[in-house]
Amino acid sequence: MLVLDDIHKVYGKGKDKKVEALKGINLRVEKGEIFGVVGYSGAGKSTLIRCVNLLERPTSGKVLINGVDLVALPPKALRQQRKKIGMIFQQFNLLQSKTIFQNVAMPLILEHRPKQEIQAKVTELLTFVGLEDRMNHYPGQLSGGQKQRVGIARALATDPDILLCDEATSALDPNTTESVLDLLRKVRDELGITILMITHEMNVIRDICDKVAVIEGGKIVEQGPVIDIFTEPKTQIARSFVKTVLNDAIPRSVQRLIDESSRNHPHGIYRILFKGASTNMPLLSNTAKHFDVDLNVLHGMVTELQGIPFGNLLVEFKGSQSEMEKAIQYIRENNAIIKEVGEDGI
Numbered sequence: 001m002l003v004l005d006d007i008h009k010v011y012g013k014g015k016d017k018k019v020e021a022l023k024g025i026n027l028r029v030e031k032g033e034i035f036g037v038v039g040y041s042g043a044g045k046s047t048l049i050r051c052v053n054l055l056e057r058p059t060s061g062k063v064l065i066n067g068v069d070l071v072a073l074p075p076k077a078l079r080q081q082r083k084k085i086g087m088i089f090q091q092f093n094l095l096q097s098k099t100i101f102q103n104v105a106m107p108l109i110l111e112h113r114p115k116q117e118i119q120a121k122v123t124e125l126l127t128f129v130g131l132e133d134r135m136n137h138y139p140g141q142l143s144g145g146q147k148q149r150v151g152i153a154r155a156l157a158t159d160p161d162i163l164l165c166d167e168a169t170s171a172l173d174p175n176t177t178e179s180v181l182d183l184l185r186k187v188r189d190e191l192g193i194t195i196l197m198i199t200h201e202m203n204v205i206r207d208i209c210d211k212v213a214v215i216e217g218g219k220i221v222e223q224g225p226v227i228d229i230f231t232e233p234k235t236q237i238a239r240s241f242v243k244t245v246l247n248d249a250i251p252r253s254v255q256r257l258i259d260e261s262s263r264n265h266p267h268g269i270y271r272i273l274f275k276g277a278s279t280n281m282p283l284l285s286n287t288a289k290h291f292d293v294d295l296n297v298l299h300g301m302v303t304e305l306q307g308i309p310f311g312n313l314l315v316e317f318k319g320s321q322s323e324m325e326k327a328i329q330y331i332r333e334n335n336a337i338i339k340e341v342g343e344d345g346i
């Protein structure tokens, strides 16, 4: 439903001043999906999201919403389409001299909607975000989390199909972040609104996104369902983002044990990843029963991604080379991912 087709954005003119912020972005966000774009500072995230509602005009490429290319629309038709796209910002962008009610009402006042309709709609929106008792307060009297709730209510005033979020929780503490993310999930679940969010925080991606794209140097280097990127990141940058929330590095004390025991026994250290149903299977005990190997769990954790259990274990295998190989093959056949530690940076 939202498709970005080969979007390029070049800032500035002349050889020395040109900045190529986006270099051919292709994305497809389905209706009702929460799609995250993650990247480091300067990667082009804000430029990307601002190109979706044409706050920045792409230098080339198409922005298709339900098949209509916004870039090609004349100004009046573009204004109509833009009402279907709401946006929230890291710094909330509220008018300090207006009340919460007036802030949320602003998009409707600009459309000259009847007073009664505005009263009803703003009351409904403020109730939805849990701030109906703050209508007559000013932004300066609210906490950061409450200000972002006002930002969300304002973005919903024109009944958008798509909500764009530019680092919407980056100015908030972890607990407040969680409650704002819960509200965004409610926006999707109850109103069916498609959400495109950009962030540098991988916990935001883990907590609410269905799909994620990793942007680096103006290009998408990897994308897919959140569970896939978390369990099998392919690029170094995706791996480093995943590590910020799934700390699966080998603890130093464990590393010492590994080093000591490797002097005395033939062994191998493997990382075993389980997702979904395979998390519940007694795979390790079955492996030890079927093959002449000793298994020693050195480190591990089980977490949940998108409601799917995900286990990550570091296991030492001891035994003859041929038994170890058979055991590894067996684990692989039972839908777990197994990799020798040291292989491709794990």
Ligand SMILES: Nc1ncnc2c1ncn2[C@@H]1O[C@H](COP(=O)(O)OP(=O)(O)OP(=O)(O)O)[C@@H](O)[C@H]1O
Pocket (backbone or CB within 6 Å): 011, 012, 019, 020, 021, 039, 040, 041, 042, 043, 044, 045, 046, 047, 048, 200
């Ligand atoms: N108006 C502008 N004029 C010239 N260059 C710009 C402009 N806006 C952004 N850039 C450049 O484009 C590149 C991408 O910037 P952008 O703001 O999209 O990054 P970002 O991923 O949002 O970073 P951050 O996480 O710091 O917000 C950077 O090199 C930046 O300096």
Ligand SMILES: [Mg+2]
Pocket (backbone or CB within 6 Å): 045, 046, 047
């Ligand atoms: Mg930015």
